[in-house]
Amino acid sequence: MTFSTSPDTTPLTACDPGKNLSEACADVEAKISRTDSKASLLIAFDGAVLAGLAGLADKDLPLTAQVAGGAAVLALAAAAVLLLLVVRPDLGGRRRTVQEGFPLWARLTDEALLAAMSEDTRLTRVRTLSTLALTKYKCLARAVDIILAALALLLAAAVLAVAG
Template sequence: MTLSTESSAGDKNLDAACAAVTTEIGRTDSKASLLLAFDGAVLAGLTGLADKDLPLPAQLIGGAAGLALAAAAVLLLLVVRPDLGGRAPAPGSFPYWARQDAAAIRTSMDDDTRSARIKTLSTIAVAKYERLARAVDTILASLALLLVAAVLAVAG
């Protein structure tokens, strides 16, 4: 009885871990989407200032801020870019199944691949969060540069 209870608890834990990692991946994509919209709006605002007669220091700092925002956009796009597992997708994942024939897929259904999926999905989630963190840091740096450019523009 203890064995089945432990097995049942292990199964529940594996199922919960699979669901948790999948949820975290979805969270990074949602956050990245919101930040991409913000980034685009700020870049659009900067574009609207391009024809204004601003002091050269303000233009240079504003240009640096625009480049930082563009770099943040690239990082955010890398967050939402699909990761299909490269050469060795996780067993039990749809990229893995896409490379198998029907018989191999049917045979693989007898294997418990949750541990492998948790490992692969966790690696994907960590990479997404790292890019997301770098993008946020880059956006914050660009906002600081924009503040300096605004002060220089007002000061003349």
């Protein structure tokens, strides 16, 4: 049995746009679900760290450690806000009109809903969901960066507390 490491350069002869659109919809929906799951786990982590820090609030620590710890708490709070925005449902508010899916269907008359059900909206769905997924991923990435910065600040605060 031989394996080739060179790419297959034969042209695609059978391309089914309908199948590709259906797969793209499923792929983007799965990515949104993964992002929401990751954000939920990070919200729990963020909350646990903040709860742990609340237990240290009555301790007599050096001012430098208090400042670093306070900055870490602010960073963790900012990360929590970003993570909550990731899991917040986007129903088309904020002057944005949803052009497909259940937020649109809820506004339609019976006749308009029947007409909408006869249209293939997968192209719009892929575009809309991709935009939503990209926004969620960007917020998630920023939140992770902020959490990492907060952890660095907490490490600095711990070193400053021990050094006195």
